[in-house]
Amino acid sequence: MIAGVLLDLDGTLYVGDAAVPGAAEALARLRAARLPFRLVTNTTSRSRAMLVERLRGLGIAVSAEEIVSAPVAAATLARDRGHAVVAPFLPEPALEDLEGVTLTGGITGSNNGRPTAVLLGDLGERWSYALLQEAFDHVMDGAELLTCSRDRYFRKGEGLALDAGPFVAALEYATGREAIVAGKPSGGFFYAAVRALGKGVRPESVVMIGDDLRSDVEGAQRAGLQGWLVRTGKFREGELAAGSIVPDRLLATVADLPAAVMLSP
Ligand SMILES: [Mg+2]
Known part of the structure; x- marks a missing residue:
């Protein structure tokens, strides 16, 4: 049973200046399903307030409190x-x-x-x-x-x-x-993000979705979360094939949410 979702920004919700198609709808479905989520990012090129504006420009409405930044x-x-x-x-x-x-x-x-x-x-x-x-x-x-x-x-x-x-x-x-x-893949960062999802949410019931095998997937797994990889952003087939880090799940893009969440045990 999935109790919460953490989503990476760059390479996952957007790539460059464009939203990943279906990203806004995926977040809307999470809200409709009342599945708590937070956006977790290592980005330091923008402040949290600027990220809120950038996401708004991409059709994704979130508050600053919903962004956990490095x-x-x-x-x-x-x-x-x-x-x-x-x-x-x-x-x-x-x-x-x-x-x-x-x-x-x-x-x-x-x-x-x-x-x-x-x-x-x-x-x-x-x-x-x-x-x-x-x-x-x-x-x-x-x-x-x-x-x-x-x-x-x-x-x-x-x-x-x-x-x-x-x-x-x-x-x-x-x-x-x-x-x-301070940011991903440190355990402290993931635990703070899990706490932000709500009282009583356990790391093992949280899914982290991102395009970085180390910071997103492996970091989350080491903190006791599930680590799901998207095939967007910096994703490279060769790195995945090397096999040193095995995602709990592979999504074509973030648009596969939350159907994928609902189907997950
Ligand atoms: Mg990323």
Whole structure:
């Protein structure tokens, strides 16, 4: 019995600038069936408010509370770990979701004190040697290395583009430190999303649907959820065929919901 659904955004509900056909209808059917859902994303190129607007433009009406995002989770993680001053290395729009911490250095270029943590995101083409060097300096000075994700790549046009992961790996390699992940595939992120689905909802009765074998499927499975893979977005037949991660279910697209949910034991 499925008690709730978590859905990835990029590559699952939309690809590039277009909604996956049937995505809006699939969410409408979930609402009609009163099956609680949350949208869970590692995206840091947009704030949660901007994601709500973007989805509205694609015909998908959701509230900010229905989106569980990595930057929001990262702010919580930073505060929980006692970091009051954080150096952000993620796109500007995400900064408004970093509540309760003072930002210094990084992409702000400001000096509001010495950071006790650095936070990475998918800075994309804004990465520079100088920014990587600054993050490296902070970590070597004792700052903790936090990241919204360690996703390897995302779908961009017909190809794939470097996500945050390769830059996280570079800093880990240089510093000998291991990054702490705030978003998918961390267990804490999935548990927070499951809690957001409602009281008493158990991880094992929740389905996570996404296009990333590691962050979506494997991460969910490790947290005790079901991990379902869609054949959209960054999906590559060869990666699935490698067989190291086996989805609990394979959907052609998110439009196969909720019929697929209802048919699931
Ligand atoms: Mg995705």
